[in-house]
Each structure stands twice: as structure tokens, then as C-alpha cells.
Amino acid sequence: MLTTQELQEAGRSYYRVDRFGTDRDRPDVDTATTDTAAVDDLDRDVYCVLGIPIDAIGMRGVLRRIRDAARRKTRLLISTPNLNFLVASQSDRSFRDSLILSDLCTVDGMPVVWIARLIGIPIKSRTAGADIFDALKADIGSASTLKLFLFGGPEGGAERAAHRLNSQPGGLHCVGWSNPGYCSAEEMSRDHIIEEINASGADFLVASLSSQKGQSWLQRNHQRLEIPVRAHLGAALNFQAGTVKRAPPILRRLGLEWLWRIKEEPYLWxxxxxxxxxxxxxxxxxxxxxxxxxxxxxxxxxxxxxxxxxxxxxxxxxxxxxxxxxxxxxxxxxxxxxxxxxxxxxxxxxxxxxxxxxxxxxxxxxxxxxxxxxxxxxxxxxxxxxxxxxxxxxxxxxxxx
The missing domain is CATH 3.30.750.24 (STAS domain)
Structure with missing residues (x-):
């Protein structure tokens, strides 16, 4: 788990590009600022775990991919598979396809890290959605602040998170939010909702819905959405809004965050x-x-x-x-x-x-x-x-x- 200082350093760091344009985020590589070319799927350092792709990429590589996509206005769909994703993908083919069709899949849950290590994948730690959010927010010295749009979450949560983000300096600035309420992915895809999101001019769209509904909504509107970077980061919005407290770092490192989440949200048991x-x-x-x-x-x-x-x-x-x-x-x-x-x-x-x-x-x-x-x-x-x-x-x- 990254400390605040490490998050800030990650936000300002870059990854090496090899002759195929692949991001090789390795601890023994001396990184330097480069103007990276677009990374296609064959370039990705990706492993197959129970049918879903897992990218062996660290926080520095993820942040650079996000900032490059925002600067170039190229689509970057990020998925953050945790254990729930892994389990759901075994029985829900469309959900599994949403992960395969993503441009980047980082490991969110510690059980997935343990499985990856057992298989022999060079992943040392999680690159959770909440950590990606925190690293971008902590990047105060960035050349350009990422414009953020928040979608979903509990009633009033997105608005509260936006006000908290904009009240302090950081690498993220919220330019809009929307909470469509409890409805289907199809109902959330009405023209006026998509038009509101596109009109914001944001660089980064963060959805906070249930995992399957969030992935379905992002895939359904992949061509209609104009915001370059999109991700379903689940509870990250709740953490930013302060409606749910995140587990202490020691529990996250030990893979016991689920115990804390049950304390905060008992229905998750x-x-x-x-x-x-x-x-x-x-x-x-x-x-x-x-x-x-x-x-x-x-x-x-x-x-x-x-x-x-x-x-x-x-x-x-x-x-x-x-x-x-x-x-x-x-x-x-x-x-x-x-x-x-x-x-x-x-x-x-x-x-x-x-x-x-x-x-x-x-x-x-x-x-x-x-x-x-x-x-x-x-x-x-x-x-x-x-x-x-x-x-x-x-x-x-x-x-x-």
C-alpha cells in the first residue's frame, strides 16, 4: 500500500517504453520522461487469469497511461478486477467480455494478487481503483490538472465528493457530477444523461455503480462517451465523499480490507x-x-x-x-x-x-x-x-x- 509521499512521487513519475511501445513498470528500471506512442493490446504485459486479462503494471505505469490518454484525447477504458469481478466473470460472459474489451486491467483485490503470484505473474501489490484516484489527487505538482466527472454513487455522494475535491489543491478538479438514481444500465444511457456528461469537457469519467452494472454501462456507451479516460472505481467515490471510511493501511496490506468493509457496510457480508x-x-x-x-x-x-x-x-x-x-x-x-x-x-x-x-x-x-x-x-x-x-x-x- 502506498503512502501519501509515494502517491505523490508516483503521480510525477513515468514509465519506460521499449521498442514495441510497451510500458514495463519494473522497480529496477530507471524511468525517464518520454513522449509515449499509443499502446495497443499486443503491447500490453498482460496475463490470463481464469479467463480475464491482468496487466502486470504498477502505479507509475497506470498514471502515465491515464495522463497520456487525457492529453491525446484517446479512449482508455480501465477496469480494476477484484475477487468479485473474478467470480462474476466465471458465470456472466458479457461481464467477462467487458474486462477483455478494456484497455487496461489492474489488480484491485488482494485475493487476485495471491492467485496471480501462485500462477507466477510478477505482481507485487494491488493497484486498486481507490489508490489510482488518490495518486491522481495527490499529484499537486502536475503540469495540468485532470478534469473529473463523477457518475453514480449514493444520493448526494457525488456532489459531496466533488465539493471536497475542489476545496483543496490537487491533481484532480471535478467539473461535473450526475446521479441517475436506482435504474438499469439502459435507463442510465438516455441521451440527456450522455449529453450532460460529454458537455462537461472532462478528461476522466469515474463511475460508481455495482460492478456488473458499471461495466455494462461503460461498454454500452463506449462509442457515445467523449471523455477519453473512463473507469468504474466503485467505492472510491464513497471514500472521497466521506460516506464510507476506508480501511487502515495495515489491514489493506494484510488483505483484510473486507473485514473493515463489513464493519462499515454490514450488508456486504x-x-x-x-x-x-x-x-x-x-x-x-x-x-x-x-x-x-x-x-x-x-x-x-x-x-x-x-x-x-x-x-x-x-x-x-x-x-x-x-x-x-x-x-x-x-x-x-x-x-x-x-x-x-x-x-x-x-x-x-x-x-x-x-x-x-x-x-x-x-x-x-x-x-x-x-x-x-x-x-x-x-x-x-x-x-x-x-x-x-x-x-x-x-x-x-x-x-x-
Missing amino acids: RRYWNDGTAMLRLLFTHVLPFVFWTWWMRRTHERGEALTITQDYGSRTVTLSLSGPADARHVDRAIPVFRAATASRKRVTLDFSNVCAIDARFLGLLLMLRKQLEAQGCAGTFVGVSPLMARIFRMGGLDLP
């Missing part, structure tokens, strides 16, 4: 109980088997073996034949090949007949490849997938077409 039992079930039926079988495949090949990809461009189909270990070590080899295949706007077939190992990082890359192909109206299929490889795909949450 049922959700935490259901999510906790679902997490245990997923742990034993998906996560641990995934860890075991990926380890089993990895130990069967030589360490020095490299991934090779043979490309066959036909009139309507591109066939990519992979051979060797498809894992994090060889992602940079696969990215330019996948990018060229998507640029061809043809059907892409990936032949896994000679793949001897795979991990969550490569599954994340495949998830992003499928996303880009579907956005172009193209299809991607997998052939030559062994029964063991198919089991790993299933445990990792990546459906085979």
Missing part, C-alpha cells in the same frame, strides 16, 4: 461470503491444476529450447505453426508475428502441434490476439492442441473456438 467460497472452489478446480500442469509441461523440455513460428500466408488464411515452449520468455518473438497476421485482416489459424509448454503470459497474449481479430471481424482458430494442452487452456480460462 453475504457478497464476501459467496465470493470467498467461490474462490476456494476455483482454487482447487482451476488454479492449482493450472499451476501443476504448466509446471509439468515446462519440466519436459530443455531450458535452451526456443520458440519458432512458421508463417504461411494463403489467399484467405494465415497459418502460424508454433514449435517449442510458448511462454513468457518468448512473447517478444511472437508479438511481431501476431501483429503482422492481424494486419493482414485474414482468418488466423494457430497450429499448436509442436508446442511443448505454455504459461499464463502466453495465454494472455493469445487472449489479446483473439480480441484484435474479433474487432476486425476476423476469426482465430487453434488446431493441433493436445488433450493436456486443451486442459491447460480450460483451467486458464481461455476457451478454444
